Amino acid sequence: AREQEDAGRIQRNILEEQIELWWFKDPRKSILCYGVAVVLILACGTGGIVLLYSTSSRSGEWRLAVGTTLCLLALLVLLKQLLSSAVQDMNCIRSRHQIELLKSGGFSDCVVLLLSALVLLVCGIVLTVLSATTMQLSPSRPLASMFTSGIVLVAAGAAILLCLLLYVLGTSCCPAAPRSLDTGDISVFTISGRLSVNHRLATTSSMANLI
Template sequence: MPELEQLSVPRPPADAGRIQRNILEEHVELWWFKDPKKSILCYGVAVVLILACGTGGIVLLYSTSSRSGEWRLAVGTTLCLLALLVLLKQLLSSAIQDMNCIRSRNQIELLKSGGFSDCVVLLLSALVLLVCGVVLTVLSTTTMQLSPSRPLASMFTSGVILMTAGAAILLCLLLYVLSTSCCPVAPRRLGTGDISIFTISSRLAVNRRLATTSSMANLI
C-alpha cells in the first residue's frame, strides 16, 4: 500500500528554465547567437566603422601630395590602422567561433558580437577619433592665427568631422551600455495558467504538464 500511494502522487511539473539551460549547455556553439538583435546591431556598427575609417584614411593618404600633406599622412594612416583593428577583431571572433575551441560561456560572452570586446573596440575607436579631431582642430586654429594667409580650412573641417564622429560613437556606446545594464531580460516564471516558452530546440507548451522532446532529435 505505501508503494501504491507513492506511485499515485502526481509529479511536479518540469522546470522549463532548467530544461532550456540544459539544452544550451549541451550545445555550446549556440551561445554565440544568444542575443541575435545585439549581435546584428554591433556587427552592423563594426561594418560601418570599417568602411568609414578605411575610406577616409584612403582619401587622406591619396591627397598627401597637396599642401599640408604631413597631417593627411598621419591621420590617414591612423584611420586605416583603426579600420584594420576593427576588422581584425571581427575576423578573430569568427575564427574562434568556427574552430569551436572555446567552451566557456564567459569567454564566449566576451568575444561574440555584442559582447564586452565590441564595447572595448568601439570605445578605443571613439577615443582615437576624438584625439585626432582635437589635435587637427587645435593645430589648424593656431596656425591660422599665426599665418592667416595659409589655407588650412580642410584641416579644420577634417578635425571637426573626426570630433563629431568620435563624440557620436561615444554617446551611442554610452546609451547602449546603459540600455543593456539597466534593462536586463527578465526570466519568465511558470504559473498555473497556459504559458508558452520558446526554446532553441522546440516550442514548449505548459499547461500543468510539460512535454518536450530530445534536443538532438529536433536539431536533426
C-alpha cells in the same frame, strides 16, 4: 507531475549545454554591434584612403598621419570581427564567460568602440588646435581643410562615444528579454520520442523511432 518537471529540466539542461547556442544569444545586440562595426570599418577605411590619396607637398604630413591612423583603426576593428568569427568556427572556447566577452554585443565590442572613439577624438582635437593656432598667423586653404577634417573627426568620435554610452546604459538598466528556454516556448528534437512533458514543450520524434 514530478516526472514531468524532471524531464523538462533535463531537456533544458541539454539545450543549455550546447556551446554553439551561446554565440547566438541576444541576436538584436549582435546585429546592432555587427552593423556598427561594418559602418566603422567602411567609414574609417574610406576616410583614410581619401586622405592618403589627396596627400600633397603642402599638407602631406597631417594627411599622411591621420590617413594612416584611420586605416589602422579600420584594420583593428576588422581584425576583432575576424578573430571572433574564427574562434566561433574553431569552437576552441567552451567557457560561457569568455564567449560572452568575445561575441558581437559583448564586452570586446564596447572596448573596440571606446578605443575607436578616443582615437578619433584625439586626432580631431590635435588637428583642430594646430590648424586654429596656425591660421591666426597665416590663413591658407590647406589649414582650412585641416581645421574641417579636425571638426569632422571630433564630431564622429563624440557621436560614437555618445552612442556607446547610451548602449551601455540601455543594456544595464533595461532587463534582458527572457530566453526561449525560460518562457517554455521550446521545440526539442528527441531520438526516442518518449519525453512528452507538459503542454508547453513541443517534442518531435525522429525517424529512428519508427524503425
